[in-house]
Amino acid sequence: MTPLRVVQVGAGGMGRAWLGTVAADPEVELVGIVDLDLDAARAGAETAGDPSIPVGTSLTALAAETGAEAVLDVTVPVAHHPITLEALHAGLPVLGEKPAAQTVAEALSLAAAAESTGVLFMVSQSRRYNDRLVAFRQHVRGLGDLGTLSTRFAKAPHFGGFREEMDDVLLLDMAIHPFDSARYVLERDPVSVYCESYNPSWSWYRGDAAAAAVFTFEDDIRYVYDGSWCAPGAETSWNGDWRASGAAGTALWDGDHDPSSDLDGTPGSPAAADGVGEEIAGALSSFVRALRTGVTPDGEVHGNIMSLAMVEAAIASTRSGQRVVIDEVLDRAHAEALAAERDDAARERLAAWGSVRNALTAAVPATG
Ligand SMILES: NC(=O)c1ccc[n+]([C@@H]2O[C@H](COP(=O)([O-])OP(=O)(O)OC[C@H]3O[C@@H](n4cnc5c(N)ncnc54)[C@H](O)[C@@H]3O)[C@@H](O)[C@H]2O)c1
Numbered sequence: 001m002t003p004l005r006v007v008q009v010g011a012g013g014m015g016r017a018w019l020g021t022v023a024a025d026p027e028v029e030l031v032g033i034v035d036l037d038l039d040a041a042r043a044g045a046e047t048a049g050d051p052s053i054p055v056g057t058s059l060t061a062l063a064a065e066t067g068a069e070a071v072l073d074v075t076v077p078v079a080h081h082p083i084t085l086e087a088l089h090a091g092l093p094v095l096g097e098k099p100a101a102q103t104v105a106e107a108l109s110l111a112a113a114a115e116s117t118g119v120l121f122m123v124s125q126s127r128r129y130n131d132r133l134v135a136f137r138q139h140v141r142g143l144g145d146l147g148t149l150s151t152r153f154a155k156a157p158h159f160g161g162f163r164e165e166m167d168d169v170l171l172l173d174m175a176i177h178p179f180d181s182a183r184y185v186l187e188r189d190p191v192s193v194y195c196e197s198y199n200p201s202w203s204w205y206r207g208d209a210a211a212a213a214v215f216t217f218e219d220d221i222r223y224v225y226d227g228s229w230c231a232p233g234a235e236t237s238w239n240g241d242w243r244a245s246g247a248a249g250t251a252l253w254d255g256d257h258d259p260s261s262d263l264d265g266t267p268g269s270p271a272a273a274d275g276v277g278e279e280i281a282g283a284l285s286s287f288v289r290a291l292r293t294g295v296t297p298d299g300e301v302h303g304n305i306m307s308l309a310m311v312e313a314a315i316a317s318t319r320s321g322q323r324v325v326i327d328e329v330l331d332r333a334h335a336e337a338l339a340a341e342r343d344d345a346a347r348e349r350l351a352a353w354g355s356v357r358n359a360l361t362a363a364v365p366a367t368g
Contacts, residue, residue, distance in 0.1 A: 001027070001292070003026060003027055003028050003029040004027060004028045004029070004069050004070055004288055004291065005028075005029050005031045005066065005067060005068050005069045005070070006022065006028050006029065006030060006031065006068060006069070006070045006071065006072055007030075007031060007032040007033070007034060007059065007062055007063050007066060007068040007070075007071055007072070007092075008022065008030060008032075008033050008034070008044070008071075008072040008074060009033075009034040009035070009059055009071060009072065009073050009074065009075055009079075009083050010034075010035060010073065010074035010075035010076070010079070010097075011033050011035045011037075011040045011041050011043065011044030011047075011074070012035075012040060012074070012076075014074050014097060015035075015040075015044060015074040016044065016047050017280065018072055018074050018280060019033075019044055019047045019048045020047070020048075021280050021281050021284060022048070022072070022284070023048055023049055024281070025281065025284055025285070025288075027284075027285070027288045028284065028288060030048055030050075030053060031053070031054070031066040031067065031068055032053060032054045032055065032056065032062040032063070032065070032066040032068060033045055033048070033053060033054075033055045033056075034055070034056055034057065034058065034059045034062050035055070035057070036057055038055060038056075038057060041055035041056070041057075042055055054066055059071065059083060059086050059087060059090075060086060060090055063087075063090060063092060064090075068092060069092070069093075069291075070092055070093045070094070070095065070287075070291065071083075071087040071092045071093070071094045071095070072094075072095050072096075072284075073087070073094055073095070073096035073097060074096075074097050075097075077099055077101065077102045078102050080096055080097070080099070080100065080101045080102065080106070080110075081101045081102065081106040081109065081110060083096075084096055084101075084110050084113070084121055085109075085110070085113055085343075087119075088110075088113050088114060088117045088119045088121060089113075089117060091117070091119060092119065093119050093120040093121070093122075093287075093291055094119075094120070094121045094122070095122050095124055095283065095284065095287040096121065096122070096123055096124065097123075097124055098123055098124060098125050098126070098176055098177075098180075098304075099123070099176055099308050099311070100121075100123045100301055100304050100305060100308055101308075103312070103333065103336075104305060104308050104309050104312050104329060104330065104333035105333040105334075105336035105337040105340065106337070107301065107304075107305045107308055107333075108305065108333055108334055108337040108350065108356070109337045109340070109341055109346060109350070110301055111301045111302050111305060111359075111360070112337070112341070112346040112347070112349040112350045113343065113346045114300075114301055114302075115346075115349045116343070116345035116346050116348070116349050117345075120287075120290060120291065120297075120300065121300070121301045122283075122286070122287050122290065122297050122299045122300050122301065123299045123300075123301060123304040124280055124283035124284075124287075124299060125176075125177070125180045125283070125298075125299050125304060125307065126177075126279040126280045126282075126283055127177040127178075127180070127181060127239060127279065128180060128181060128184055128276070128282075128283075128298060128299065129276050129277050129278060129279050129280070129281070129282025129283050129286070130239070130276070130278065130279065130282075131273075131275050131276060131278075132253065132255075132256075132257070132258060132259060133181060133184065133185070133239070133253075134273045134274075134275075134276055135258065135259050135270065135273065136185060136242060136244075136251060136253040136259035137184065137185045137187075137273075138270030138271055138272075138273055139244075139251035139253075139259050139260065139261035139268050139270045140185050140186070140244045140246070140251050140261075141270065142248065142249075142251075142261060142263060142268045142270050143244060143245070143246025143247065143248050143249055143250070143251060143261065143263070143268075144246045144247035144248040145246055145247040146186065146219070146221045146244065146245070146246045146247075147221065147222070147245045147246060147247075148221070148222045148223075148224060148243075148244070148245045149182055149185060149186055149221065149222070149223045149224070149242070149243070149244045149245075150223070150224040150225070150226070150242070150243050150244075151178045151181075151182070151223075151224075151225050151226070151227070151240040151241065151242055152226050152227075152236055152240060152241045153174075153178060153225070153226070153227035153228065153236055153240035153241070154227070154228050154231035154234070154235050154236045155228070155229055155231065155235050155236070155238065156229070156230055156231055156232040156233075156235060157229060158204060163205070164204060164205050164206060165206050165207075166206070166207050167206075167207040167208075168197060168207050168208055168315050168318075169205050169206075169207040169208065169209055169229065170197065170208060170209050170210060170211050170227055170228070170229050171195075171197055171208070171211050171311055171314050171315055171318075172311060172315070174227070174229065175211065175213075175225065175227060175310075175311060175314070176307055176308060176310070176311050177239075178225060178227070178239070178240050179215075179225070179307050179310040179311060179314075180304070180307035180310075181239070182215070182217075182223045182225075183306060183307060183310075184298075185242075185244065186217055186221060186223065188217045188218040188219060188221065189217065189218055189306050189326075189357070189361065190215045190216070190217050190218075190223070190306065190309075190310050190313075190326050191215075191216045191217060191218060191325070191326055191327075192215070192216045192313075192323055192324060192325045192326060193213055193214065193215045193216070193310065193313045193314050193317050193323065193324055193326070194213070194214050194317055194322075194323040194324075195211060195212070195213035195214075195313075195314035195315075195317040195318045195324075196211065196212050196213075196317075196318055197210065197211035197212075197314070197315070197318040198210050198211070199230075200228070200230055202230065203230040204230060205229065205230060208318075209228060209229040209230045210227065210228035210229070210230065210231070211225065211227055211228075211314065211318070212224075212225070212226050212227075213225045213314050213317075215310065227240070236254070236255060237254055237255030237256040238255065239253075239255030239256065240255050241253075241254055241255060242254075242255065242259075248263050248264060249261055249262045249263035249264060249268065250262050251268065276298075283299065286298060286299070302359070302360045302361075302362075303360070303361075305360050306326070306360060306361075309326055309329050309330055309333070310326070312329050312333070313325075313326050313329045316329060326357075327355075327356070327357060330356035330357060330360075331356060333356070334350065334353070334356045337350055338350050338351065
């Protein structure tokens with residue numbers, strides 16, 4: 001198979017990680033780098049090991065010039081909606097960094113555009129690509145009826161830059177990873193949430209760097225998140241510390257090492273599962289495989305939006321002090337998306353959806 005010709009948009013901090021991953025993957029070939037900041041694009045070409053790689057500020061122009069077959073979007077969240085639309089309408093499948101878009105409404109618009117153009121939009125929710133997370137789910141499957149899943153997340157990073165200035169930094173920039181992993185592990189979707197976010201007195205972040213949330217999932221399962229980005233001492237892993245409790249026992253995962261389970265006092269031995277690769281490299285392989293086979297990948301935009309809805313619902317709960325129903329968040333976002341949609345075909349798709357939840361969870365047609 002000849003490698004897939006990709007243009008990468010965005011060559012900032014995370015963009016450099018992607019350039020290294022693309023260079024290491026023989027199934028893809030980087031044919032161009034787009035960035036509003038041409039110096040960043042040129043520096044990206046150096047990082048990719050080939051300063052002669054074409055660079056530009058226009059995705060449409062560079063993709064046409066280089067004969068690109070797909071787009072990697074590693075821009076900032078505010079640019080995810082316009083860049084993805086530009087690519088889909090040019091017939092170019094997109095693998096985009098999380099979050100799918102800045103808001104659930106924009107993400108619904110992108111799901112509708114993927115439907116109306118018939119072109120794949122996959123979100124790289126990188127922490128899903130972890131064989132130990134897959135193994136943890138295998139343990140959880142052995143617990144029988146489930147009661148509770150919980151994540152404790154405690155880190156104390158000094159990032160500098162935009163994260164220390166933004167609102168709701170923990171919920172918006174980080175919590176989508178464990179929220180998405182909770183959906184993956186439970187194999188169910190969320191129903192409602194009560195959340196309190198807060199900022200400890202010693203926090204070096206302007207926005208709330210800590211949050212406690214209780215989600216109710218389908219089948220009355222609780223997912224409890226207790227996270228902080230300003231919790232020095234005895235830090236957890238970046239994936240957090242996980243515990244699942246079911247009728248037959250408990251499963252544990254520290255986020256870094258092999259998970260375990262205890263079933264009625266004996267160690268659980270779950271069935272082996274296929275490997276999924278490691279973080280963004282796993283997402284990239286899954287994207288290429290999807291384009292080659294037509295199989296819908298994990299992270300296809302419809303399947304990813306509920307994780308973003310969990311973030312938006314948690315923030316709405318913390319603002320209102322009330323429990324927030326996820327379907328209400330989805331319905332409000334749907335109305336907003338319909339009102340804002342400028343593309344007739346995408347608006348028709350949005351208007352044809354019955355319940356948003358059903359539109360997001362129904363089988364998605366094979367993509368190309
Ligand atoms: N999966 C993870 O663990 C992880 C970690 C860090 C960042 N991210 C995600 O990666 C994305 C990028 O984050 P970052 O830290 O690299 O940001 P960044 O600000 O360092 O880089 C973004 C780059 O995109 C460029 N850009 C912005 N708008 C553009 C547009 N319209 N067209 C072309 N270029 C544009 C900027 O000039 C900049 O060079 C974000 O969505 C972020 O959430 C994911």
